[in-house]
Amino acid sequence: xxxxxxxxxxxxxxxxxxxxxxxxxxxxxxxxxxxxxxxxxxxxxxxxxxxxxxxxxxxxxxxxxxxxxxxxxxxxxxxxxxxxxxxxxxxxxxxxxxxxxxxxxxxxxxxxxxxxxxxxxxxxxxxxxxxxxxxxxxxxxxxxxxxxxxxxxxxxxxxxxxxxxxxxxxxxxxxxxxxxxxxxxxxxxxxxxxxxxxxxxxxxxxxxxxxxxxxxxxxxxxxxxxxxxxxxxxxxxxxxxxxxxxxxxxxxxxxxxxxxxxxxxxxxxxxxxxxxxxxxxxxxxxxxxxxxxxxxxxxxxxxxxxxxxxxxxxxxxxxxxxxxxxxxxxxxxxxxxxxxxxxxxxxxxxxxxxxxxxxxxxxxxxxxxxxxxxxxxxxxxxxxxxxxxxxxxxxxxxxxxxxxxxxxxxxxxxxxxxxxxxxxxxxxxxxxxxxxxxxxxxxxxxxxxxxxxxxxxxxxxxxxxxxxxxxxxxxxxxxxxxxxxxxxxxxxxxxxxxxxxxxxxxxxxxxxxxxxx
Numbered sequence: 001x002x003x004x005x006x007x008x009x010x011x012x013x014x015x016x017x018x019x020x021x022x023x024x025x026x027x028x029x030x031x032x033x034x035x036x037x038x039x040x041x042x043x044x045x046x047x048x049x050x051x052x053x054x055x056x057x058x059x060x061x062x063x064x065x066x067x068x069x070x071x072x073x074x075x076x077x078x079x080x081x082x083x084x085x086x087x088x089x090x091x092x093x094x095x096x097x098x099x100x101x102x103x104x105x106x107x108x109x110x111x112x113x114x115x116x117x118x119x120x121x122x123x124x125x126x127x128x129x130x131x132x133x134x135x136x137x138x139x140x141x142x143x144x145x146x147x148x149x150x151x152x153x154x155x156x157x158x159x160x161x162x163x164x165x166x167x168x169x170x171x172x173x174x175x176x177x178x179x180x181x182x183x184x185x186x187x188x189x190x191x192x193x194x195x196x197x198x199x200x201x202x203x204x205x206x207x208x209x210x211x212x213x214x215x216x217x218x219x220x221x222x223x224x225x226x227x228x229x230x231x232x233x234x235x236x237x238x239x240x241x242x243x244x245x246x247x248x249x250x251x252x253x254x255x256x257x258x259x260x261x262x263x264x265x266x267x268x269x270x271x272x273x274x275x276x277x278x279x280x281x282x283x284x285x286x287x288x289x290x291x292x293x294x295x296x297x298x299x300x301x302x303x304x305x306x307x308x309x310x311x312x313x314x315x316x317x318x319x320x321x322x323x324x325x326x327x328x329x330x331x332x333x334x335x336x337x338x339x340x341x342x343x344x345x346x347x348x349x350x351x352x353x354x355x356x357x358x359x360x361x362x363x364x365x366x367x368x369x370x371x372x373x374x375x376x377x378x379x380x381x382x383x384x385x386x387x388x389x390x391x392x393x394x395x396x397x398x399x400x401x402x403x404x405x406x407x408x409x410x411x412x413x414x415x416x417x418x419x420x421x422x423x424x425x426x427x428x429x430x431x432x433x434x435x436x437x438x439x440x441x442x443x444x445x446x447x448x449x450x451x452x453x454x455x456x457x458x459x460x461x462x463x464x465x466x467x468x469x470x471x472x473x474x475x476x477x478x479x480x481x482x483x484x485x486x487x488x489x490x491x492x493x494x495x496x497x498x499x500x501x502x503x504x505x506x507x508x509x510x511x512x513x514x515x516x517x
Contacts, residue, residue: 005356006410008164014418016160020348021152021323022077023068026338027145028331029098030062035462036105037112037143038062038095045091047489048496050117050126054084054488059130059142061113064088064097070150074344081337085472087485092469099338099465101232101330102203103143105221105458112139120499121510122309125285128511132284132291135274140207144232147331147338150303151351152323176253176320178355179302183250183324184362185354187370190299190328191377191388192404193350195397196431197343198229198381199330199442202450202457208236218447222456229381229443230330233299233374246289248296251361253321256302257313263290264313282507286515299328299374311517324351332442333461336468345427349415353408382444401435 030038042049042061049057058065066084071077088097098104106112114130117123133142155171162174169177202224208215213236215223225231246263249255264286271287285291293312304315304322326347331338362370373388377397380386386397395403405428412424434440439448450460503510 005358008161009356009411010414011164012160016157017415017418018154018156019072019419020352021070021072021154022074022344022348023070023150024077024081024339024344025068025148025150026066026081026331027058027147028064028066028338029060029103029143029145030064030092030095031098031104031462031465033094033096034105035458036107037103039111039113040095041113041116043091044493045489046088047492048118049115050120050123050492051495051499052488052492054485055088057115058145059112059115059133060139061115063115063143063145070152074341074348077344078337078339078341081339082472082475083477083481083485085337086475086477087482089469089473096462096465096469098145098461099331099333099336099468100457100461101145101200101230101333102457103145103207104461105204106140106143106206108209109134109139112143114139118496118500120496121503121507122499123496124282124507125511125514128282129285129291129295131282133295135283136271143207145331146232146327147329149326149329149339149344149347150323151326151348172320176302179321179324180250180252180256181359182351182355183300183302184359185357186300186324186326186351187250187362187367189350189354189404190370191373191381192401193299193326193328193347194229194233194374194377195381195401195441196346196434197329197332197442198233198378199332199446200230200232201225201228201382201443201447203231203236204457211236218450219456221458222450224447224457225379227380227383227386228378229441230328230378232330233328234378246296248298250300253302253316257317260290260293260296261313263296264288264292282511285511299326301325301327309514314517326351330442333446333464334442336472342427342430345423346431349408349412349424349427352415353411356411357407382438382441384438398435402432405432405435 032038042057046052046055054067056065056067057063066081066088068077068080068084071080114127114134117126158171158175158178161178162171167174202218202222205221205223208223213223216226218224228234246259248259248263266289267287268289271284274284274287276282276284276287290296302316302321303325304312304319306312306315332340332343369389376386376388381397384398387394388397388400390400408428412428415424416422438444450456453460455463
């Protein structure tokens with residue numbers, strides 16, 4: 001730990017620590033009984049994907065996104081996620097929620113239905129944005145699923161921490177600076193998360209049909225990376241060439257929003273050739289490098305809850321950073337929820353550790369090294385010979401990983417003393433076991449399980465998904481949970497209808513005003 005900040009943190013008392021605020025967004029494809037992407041519309045029994053607070057869709061009509069509220073404990077968050085899963089599974093009929101990050105069987109772009117959000121201007125905007133992703137990158141990349149983990153610290157902590165640091169800014173400016181302090185260190189250490197939690201070393205052959213790749217054949221319908229941890233985060237997953245020129249700067253809020261805003265207002269010649277319309281149909285929001293902020297793919301984002309009609313950049317500029325969104329997590333295919341408790345507890349420890357270590361600004365040279373470390377672990381993380389660059393020295397991945405976990409020892413002990421029990425030391429121990437026995441890494445477990453069962457990615461994941469579905473359907477929650485979800489379904493459908501009724505003017509006029517703002 002950076003001695004000065006860790007020393008200051010140690011001066012806090014248990015009464016000064018009010019824990020973490022956390023939430024999750026978990027994606028998952030609906031698939032039919034044969035393991036093919038569902039062609040059915042978003043089930044009406046799940047409410048409006050536009051306005052439901054817990055159940056929406058991501059890119060595709062078939063790609064569900066389940067959203068927990070802000071919770072104060074790991075148990076509360078996972079219980080909330082379990083309740084959402086339970087309700088969803090009551091209404092999938094003969095469909096199944098796919099348990100892996102890399103998708104089920106696909107038949108090219110036409111097999112991936114783009115999400116629909118109704119006829120309101122906001123609903124049409126969301127659909128056109130997704131049409132833009134399709135014409136820019138194709139739909140295949142957008143069929144990939146993951147889990148996003150959101151974390152913040154309560155104002156009671158930030159006030160104490162500001163006093164200890166002797167900082168004289170407004171509380172919100174201080175919080176924004178500190179969250180970016182955390183983000184800079186996250187970027188330095190995110191390779192560790194890809195090693196410990198990467199769980200997508202294989203994919204269905206339909207995903208790479210007609211694509212040049214370096215993957216090895218696993219079976220007739222499956223390819224895999226021999227040492228890969230997360231194909232989802234590699235060149236076959238979330239990537240695009242236009243964004244490689246962006247140089248989005250994560251050093252502070254001002255540089256982050258300025259560089260992101262520049263990308264939204266800088267045209268890109270190939271997108272200009274496409275244009276924004278095909279006849280009367282809008283096919284992308286604009287011809288810039290990014291249509292909107294959310295198009296930028298990154299492992300972490302600073303976030304602020306937006307008000308209706310407000311852009312993410314505007315919310316950040318007006319009210320500062322509210323929480324951190326970790327976006328690089330594969331679904332854990334062995335967990336019915338896609339996440340597990342030791343993982344969540346470790347993420348809390350890891351992110352707090354990023355806040356408490358020294359965090360100088362990241363220059364261009366270091367930025368390139370960090371990107372290389374990340375890519376190397378994504379593509380070759382299970383190669384025992386792999387080396388990383390840390391602090392201008394080359395070190396074996398195994399040694400770098402142990403160093404990174406050792407740096408969290410004191411913090412885990414302190415949090416356990418404050419809260420009682422061994423939660424954080426145990427979460428740390430689970431990750432150490434993976435380093436001591438690499439067969440315990442999720443990516444290794446996936447390949448071992450497929451080999452043991454003699455099944456490729458499609459059949460193995462489908463069977464696992466069915467098992468998870470049965471276990472979730474049997475976990476009947478309190479009757480109030482059912483009532484709450486049925487109420488949210490009704491209210492969301494009513495809210496969407498009201499939005500559609502309230503709109504005036506054409507969508508073209510709305511889009512023009514939106515871009516001008």
